[in-house]
Amino acid sequence: MPAMFxxxxxxxxxxxxxxxxxxxxxxxxxxxxxxxxxxxxMTVGFxxxxxxxxxxxxxxxxxxxxxxxxxxxxxxxTAAMLMTAYLMLWEGxxxxxxxxxxxxxxxxxxxxxxxxxxxxxxxxxxTPIACVAILPFLVAPxxxxxxxxxxxxxxxxxxxxxxxxxxxxxxIERVAPIRPEEEVYxxxxxIGFPRPIEATLSKEGVGGVRHARFAGGLLFVETVTxxxxxSRLVFEIRADTANIPPTTLDEHVTIGGPYFDTLEGEYRIExxxxxxxxxxxxxxxxxxxxxNFYAGLWTDAVMRxxxxxxxxxxxxxxxx
Numbered sequence: 001m002p003a004m005f006x007x008x009x010x011x012x013x014x015x016x017x018x019x020x021x022x023x024x025x026x027x028x029x030x031x032x033x034x035x036x037x038x039x040x041x042m043t044v045g046f047x048x049x050x051x052x053x054x055x056x057x058x059x060x061x062x063x064x065x066x067x068x069x070x071x072x073x074x075x076x077x078t079a080a081m082l083m084t085a086y087l088m089l090w091e092g093x094x095x096x097x098x099x100x101x102x103x104x105x106x107x108x109x110x111x112x113x114x115x116x117x118x119x120x121x122x123x124x125x126x127t128p129i130a131c132v133a134i135l136p137f138l139v140a141p142x143x144x145x146x147x148x149x150x151x152x153x154x155x156x157x158x159x160x161x162x163x164x165x166x167x168x169x170x171x172i173e174r175v176a177p178i179r180p181e182e183e184v185y186x187x188x189x190x191i192g193f194p195r196p197i198e199a200t201l202s203k204e205g206v207g208g209v210r211h212a213r214f215a216g217g218l219l220f221v222e223t224v225t226x227x228x229x230x231s232r233l234v235f236e237i238r239a240d241t242a243n244i245p246p247t248t249l250d251e252h253v254t255i256g257g258p259y260f261d262t263l264e265g266e267y268r269i270e271x272x273x274x275x276x277x278x279x280x281x282x283x284x285x286x287x288x289x290x291x292n293f294y295a296g297l298w299t300d301a302v303m304r305x306x307x308x309x310x311x312x313x314x315x316x317x318x319x320x
Contacts, residue, residue, distance in 0.1 A: 029050070163277065168269055
């Protein structure tokens with residue numbers, strides 16, 4: 001639509017462009033969410049190319065309407081799609097937060113590409129839109145065919161504690177019920193991850209079983225594989241997936257699911273020359289997606305936040 005058209009008509013055309021982009025995004029979310037065997041939400045096809053497509057469509061059409069908008073309109077339309085999916089219970093808050101940064105970047109890139117295409121292709125055809133809109137539906141099946149890349153990642157954290165190794169050991173082999181006021185601010189809990197409650201131990205030594213309980217019925221069964229009193233404690237981790245209520249975690253970040261699982265945890269007590277100790281807590285987790293380059297940033301950050309929270313609880317108790 002040429003720029004010479006009345007301003008009101010241009011505004012209306014821009015609104016229509018945004019609605020078309022929104023409908024496209026919601027259609028993709030519905031389709032990818034309901035045909036998991038060939039498509040699936042946890043794919044580059046959806047997570048990257050759908051926001052790109054939204055940005056491209058609204059920018060291309062707004063360029064044609066004579067009101068170029070290559071950044072703001074793609075961002076607003078993509079945000080509206082994500083919020084609508086959340087309100088319709090298609091996505092949980094955890095997934096929404098994790099997807100948002102990637103969606104913002106790709107929507108802007110799509111908007112820039114759509115604006116350029118809309119300016120260059122002035123013949124009135126919508127071939128560029130059709131080519132971009134079909135991309136998610138072409139890429140996702142290829143991802144399913146090639147399969148996800150399994151990666152084992154390690155997250156290491158530590159904290160200095162003014163206490164002797166025996167005291168620290170007593171507070172890590174078992175963890176008494178944690179009161180909310182003992183914890184520090186945890187951004188993972190703010191977006192829906194359960195808070196830690198306690199860790200029990202069936203017996204001391206290798207073969208002992210720790211039950212690490214979190215809010216919402218989340219339970220980790222941890223079998224001790226290395227037991228060095230006042231020095232080192234290592235345990236294999238298995239999430240009790242059979243008894244985790246479906247409302248505790250979003251289906252796409254379920255522990256022990258197809259995309260993510262915790263494998264091992266380790267405490268190590270390092271005596272310091274000036275007194276006190278440095279308590280190290282590390283963990284290994286499995287990540288299985290076709291976009292580990294991005295998902296790994298989030299899983300590392302989540303595990304680091306959880307571990308830091310636990311370390312602060314231990315320090316507060318040891319120094320009390």
